[in-house]
Amino acid sequence: MKPFRDLPIQRKMLLMTLLICGAVLFVAVAALFTFQVLNFRSNFRRDTATLAAIIANNSTAAMAFKDAKAGAEVMGSLEAKPNMVAACLVAPDGALFASFGQAQDARAMKEFPPAGESIFTDGHLLYTQAVELDNKKLGMLYLRVDYYQTFLKLLGLYGLVILGVMIVSAGLALFLSGRLQRTITDPILTLARTAQKVGEQKDYSLRVDTKSRGDELGRLTESFNEMLGRIQAQDQALKESQERFEVAIAGVNDGIWDWNLKTNEVFFSPQWKRIIGYADEEIENKFSSFESLLHPDDLAPTLAVLKDYLELRGNTYSVEFRMREKDGGYRWILARGAALRDANRIPYRMAGSHTDINGRKQAEFEVHAAREKFEALVNSIDGIVWECAADTIDFRFVSRQCERILGFTPEQWLASPTFWQDHLHPDDAARAIQTCKECIARREPYSYEYRMIAAGGRVVAIRESGDVLEHDGQAELVRGIFQDITKQKQAEAELARLNSELMTVSRQAGMAEVATGVLHNVGNVLNSVSVSATLVGDRLRQSKVTNLCRATTMLREQNGHLVDFLTTDPKGKLLPDYLGAVADQLAHEQTELIAEMNSVGENIEHIKSIVAMQQNYAKVCGVLETLTLTDLVEDALRMNSAAFERHRVAVVRYYDPATPQVCVDRHKVLQVLINLMRNAKHAMDAQHAEEKRLELHVRLKSPDTVVIAVRDNGIGIAPENLTRIFGHGFTTKTDGHGFGLHSGANAAKEMGGSLSAQSEGSGHGAVFTLELPVGTKAVGADGNGKTAAN
Known part of the structure; x- marks a missing residue:
């Protein structure tokens, strides 16, 4: 028998036609048979359900009245159904009510489905129907x-039909094959050529013309075309998906990786490699390439995280590590991924991304460094920096300085929500808590002071801002x-004690400041006396009296020849004129010397008057007197008059005649005024002589207050110093002690008044204002408020 490939083409085509037709017919018959079988099963189930509904309906009366005989009669009607194996009615309590056919034991009853359903099992159809009434x-x-x-019978019938159809079809095929060979072969050849072309060109858009054929070849051709259409759609979808994937990879900043765990094949996207500075072809797509690029310190931890995730010890794969760049440096990477697992939870594929987090890491390092710097700065502040909730005063942050100041660590403080309240001094606790709540309610910056109990019972003075x-x-x-502020409070107490002692000494000294002014003025006058005495001495040493003596000696030497000498001798002729000039010079010297001596006498009288005034003030030190302020101002002015005259200070008075007398301590007022005038003179030292101007104002400010103002056009006061000049020890003079204005302000306060200063700034002069009460509000120097008549 010849091999099939050696048969003539006609027989080969015939056999192929028969084979194709037989196959197509077999498929069609098989499909039809399957449909019939399924249809039969459906009809069989439906018929059984209908029968069950009829039997259940017929049994309602019997079961309702519990008539077992009637139930048995209804079940007996099933004898008309030869394929009925068994049937039974079961009461709600599970008792058998009536049955037909084979007995059904408990195991058999468990096989039945729920009511209204059916199942096929062991060649039987099991159906359950509920018996209901209303x-x-x-x-x-x-x-x-x-x-x-029943199925076997149907199958035998279908087998005979199919066999007959196959025999008739085979005969008909043999009869028509020769005649219809071209009709059959051409479409097949067309299909073959099209399939070959599609296989060679991968062009899934090609189609085979069916020429409106309705036979198996037409359906085969349509199926072939449909298959090509589906392949084309899948190919297009795959191409678009590939394009989207490539665009996504190219468009995102993250690197993409894909790892086939079964084959160990790895894919790294170009961006994955560009992140660390490599071109696509410079890194092999191998897992070992990834391992070799990891930082040595990160290799083991990274692989441990990956292993834990693959072995289900971790829920996610997310890890940060450093990878070596092409230039040798290292870049921080965030790797994330997910794995696909089979039914046994075994991973077979894993994919993910690499995100460049180098910038974020640098920022984190900078933030960490900044935080450490912040903590260092906060902990270096000489105070406890804190933060608390506004509503509960529950502290959330306390700096390390609390350990140094209070002896408690921040952890101890934060462990107790009421730590602050618990460690307030008992005498200050209620006030401190209430003040804190009031400050928070105002929602403004605040500052107040109280005491706290430190470790060991030590009391610490606190200023809270x-x-x-x-x-x-x-x-x-x-x-x-x-x-x-414990040391500050101690220093303030010590300063108050020293200031009290100093004021006591000042009061005990009485007119110490006035005496200083007197001595200053006496010294100035003595300077004038000394200058006058020096000038007289110089004039006497430079006098022409010696020249007169020489002329007198020359005249005595002539001894009887005086007339000839004066008329004929060249020197003698000049001598009368010379004597006249000397006489005029001596007369001028006499006038000057007399004037200087008069000045000396006046200065001596000035000294006597100053000393007398000092003696007068010394007699009334430390008591209150009813005085005229203009007289006090003039007295202070006289004590500084020499300095004002020497420095050519123009004094301008503005005295209000309506100013009433006041009850004050003469010494304290004079002390303040002398100091203000002396400061004004110093402030104007830099001015030209014609520009120095001192204004003195005395007026009534209100029915209860009088004002003495000292205004100068000196160097002025800088704005930042206006609130500091009355502080103890503050001075802008190189030789100043910083006590004058401070003691003056205290003296004014003790008299029930005040001392203030105003200035428009440097170079614009200044005005100092002393306000005093008209009545007797002042407290005397001895603290007892003594008064004396004027």
Whole structure:
């Protein structure tokens, strides 16, 4: 027998036609048979359900009245169904009510489905039907029908039909094959050529013309075309998906990786490599390439995280590490990924991304460094920096300085929500808490002082300064600082003690400041006396009296020849004129010397008057007197008059005649005025002589207050110094002691008044204003308020 490939083409085509037709016919018959089988099963199930519904309906009366005989009669009607194997009615309590056919044991009853459903098992159809009357369940009907025997009968019938169809079809095919060969072969050849072309060109858009054929070849051709259409659609979808994938890879900043865990094949996207500075072809797509680029310190931790994820010890794969760049440096990378797992949870594929987080890491390092710097700065502040909730005063942050100042660590403080309240001094606790709440309620920066109990029972004076932070109009946080002012408080107490002693000494000294002014003026006058005496001495040493003596000696030497000498001798002729000039010079010297001596006498009288005035003030030191302020101002002016005259200071008076007398301590007022005038003179030292101007104002400010103002046009006061000049020890003079204005302000306060200063700034002069009460509000120097008549 010749091989099939050696058969003539006609027989080969015939056999192929028969084979194709037989195959197509077999497929069609098989499909038809399958449909019939399924249809038969459906009809069989439907018929059984209908039968069950009829039997259940017929059994309602029997079961409702519990008539077992009637139930048996209804079940007996199933004898007309030869394929009925068994049937039974079961009461709601599970008792058998009536049955037909084979008995059904408990195991068999468990095979039945729920009511209204059916199942095929062991060649039988099992169906369950509920027996109901007016929606009330009376029992259950169970049917077991022989499906297999009926199916075998149908199968035999179908087999005969199929066999007949196959024989008739084969004969008809043989008869028509010769005549219809071209009709059959041409479409097949066309299909073959098209399939070959598609295989060679991968062009899935090609189609075979069906020429409106309705036979198997037409359907085959249509199926072929449909298959090509589906392949084309899948190919297009795959191409578009590939394009989207490539665009996504190219468009994102993250690097993409894909790892086939079964084959260990790895894919790294070009961006994956560009992140660390490599071109696509410079890194092999191998897992070992990834390992070799990891930082040595990150290799083991990274692989451990990956292993934990693959072995289900970790929920996610997310890890940060450093990878070596092409230039040798290292870049921080965030790797994330997910794995695909099979039914046994075994991973077979994993993919993910690499994100460049170098910038974020640098920022984190900078933030960490900044935080460390911030903490260092906060902890270096000489005070406890803190933050607390505005509503509960529950502290959330306390700096390390609390350990130095109070002896408690921040952890100890933050462990107790009421730590601050618990460590307030008992005498200050209520006031401090109430003040804190009031400050928070005002929502303004605040500062107040109290005491706290430190470790070991030590008392620490605290100055709390804070500010309230708001959110949506509500006070949310309070931030501030606790400053240890214990030493300051001790220094203030010591300063107050020393100041008290100093004021006591000043009061005991009585007119010490006035005496200083007197001595200053006496010294100035003595300087004038000394200058006059020096000038007289110089004039006497430079006098022409010696020249007169020489002329007198020359005249005595002539001894009787005086007339000839004066008329004939050249020197003698000049001598009368010379004597006249000397006489005029001596007369001028006499006039000058007399004037200087008069000045000396006046200065001596000035000294006597100053000393007398000092003696007069010394007699009334430390008591209150009713005085005229203009007289006090003039007395202070006289004590500084020499200095004002020497420095050519123009004094201008503005005295209001309506100014009433006041009850004051003469010494304290004079002390303040002398100091103010002396400061004004110093402030004007840099001015030209014609520009120095001192104004003295005395007026009534209000019915109860009088004002003495000292205005100068000197160097003025800088704005930042206006609030400091009355402080103890503050001075802008190189030789100043910083006590004059401070003691003057205290003296004014003791008399019930005040001392203030105003200036428009440097170079614009200044005005100092002494305000005093008209009545007797002042407290005397001895503290007892003594008064004396003027």
